[in-house]
Amino acid sequence: MDDHDQRFKALLREFLPEFFALFFADWAARLDFTAVEWLEQEAFLDPPGGEKRVLDVVAKVATRVPVPDPAGRGADHTVLVVNVEIESPERATDIRPRMLWYYEHLRHRHGLPVVPICLFLRVGLDGLGWDTYEERLWDRVLLRFDYAYIGLPALDGLPYYNGANLLGVALSALMKLPAADRARIKAEGLAKIARAKDNTARRELLTECFNNYLKLAPADEPEFDRLQKELFPEGKEVVNTIKEQGRLLGKRELLRKQLEKKFGPLPLPAADRLDALPAERLDEIALSYTDAASLKELGLTEE
Numbered sequence: 001m002d003d004h005d006q007r008f009k010a011l012l013r014e015f016l017p018e019f020f021a022l023f024f025a026d027w028a029a030r031l032d033f034t035a036v037e038w039l040e041q042e043a044f045l046d047p048p049g050g051e052k053r054v055l056d057v058v059a060k061v062a063t064r065v066p067v068p069d070p071a072g073r074g075a076d077h078t079v080l081v082v083n084v085e086i087e088s089p090e091r092a093t094d095i096r097p098r099m100l101w102y103y104e105h106l107r108h109r110h111g112l113p114v115v116p117i118c119l120f121l122r123v124g125l126d127g128l129g130w131d132t133y134e135e136r137l138w139d140r141v142l143l144r145f146d147y148a149y150i151g152l153p154a155l156d157g158l159p160y161y162n163g164a165n166l167l168g169v170a171l172s173a174l175m176k177l178p179a180a181d182r183a184r185i186k187a188e189g190l191a192k193i194a195r196a197k198d199n200t201a202r203r204e205l206l207t208e209c210f211n212n213y214l215k216l217a218p219a220d221e222p223e224f225d226r227l228q229k230e231l232f233p234e235g236k237e238v239v240n241t242i243k244e245q246g247r248l249l250g251k252r253e254l255l256r257k258q259l260e261k262k263f264g265p266l267p268l269p270a271a272d273r274l275d276a277l278p279a280e281r282l283d284e285i286a287l288s289y290t291d292a293a294s295l296k297e298l299g300l301t302e303e
Contacts (some may be wrong), residue, residue, distance in 0.1 A: 124154025
């Protein structure tokens with residue numbers, strides 16, 4: 001199964017300034033991203049024994065201008081909390097109350113203004129705006145909570161694809177694009193990302209997203225291959241490398257889960273060794289771990 005959440009968590013942690021510049025330009029001008037502090041993502045919504053949730057992206061970000069206290073208590077803040085939730089199901093109903101719960105948790109825990117944002121991968125709504133969660137008693141609205149959202153499927157992808165912001169290029173794959181031009185768009189988009197003046201890790205994150213989500217009809221594949229050879233001959237090798245990295249990561253994560261089921265949580269040295277093993281060694285352990293009596297026997301610990 002495709003792990004949408006993990007892909008976009010990695011993207012947003014790496015491209016948080018670009019994300020705000022794309023969709024919330026007014027806010028981006030007020031924020032200072034030079035020292036982002038990533039916060040703990042686990043939240044106990046009804047402590048001490050209540051349900052535990054893992055929030056997607058949570059960060060403290062400094063502000064360039066003072067922020068009035070949301071509760072009107074007279075204090076100005078120079079730091080706020082950004083919470084971005086990535087929602088891949090095809091409906092918005094379930095996320096609405098959770099956005100409120102996460103907001104309440106973060107406000108209470110940090111005592112700072114909170115920017116709540118939901119990134120919809122399969123729900124469009126109006127593309128970009130504010131969604132509302134309400135609780136009513138008969139004809140009375142007892143509670144109203146608004147949060148910002150981006151509904152990628154409802155956005156026109158061409159302005160983002162043609163823009164200078166490379167995150168916009170990658171995310172345009174989930175937006176509306178002309179069906180007749182998808183082969184050309186994909187070939188040119190991969191070339192644009194690959195030739196950008198950015199580090200390799202960031203380019204790979206963008207390439208993996210764009211390539212994964214911009215699907216082509218079988219009839220478009222020959223045209224895409226032809227264009228890719230003309231525009232970016234080494235592109236196929238890059239895409240294949242990224243796909244292989246994804247397969248290796250999936251294999252490593254599956255083996256980790258199998259080992260933890262047998263031996264319990266992996267100690268840090270064992271987890272580090274597992275992360276460093278080549279594919280051939282992972283295959284060897286996957287075939288032999290059921291007969292092993294310990295992690296040491298598998299070469300993952302000294303004790």
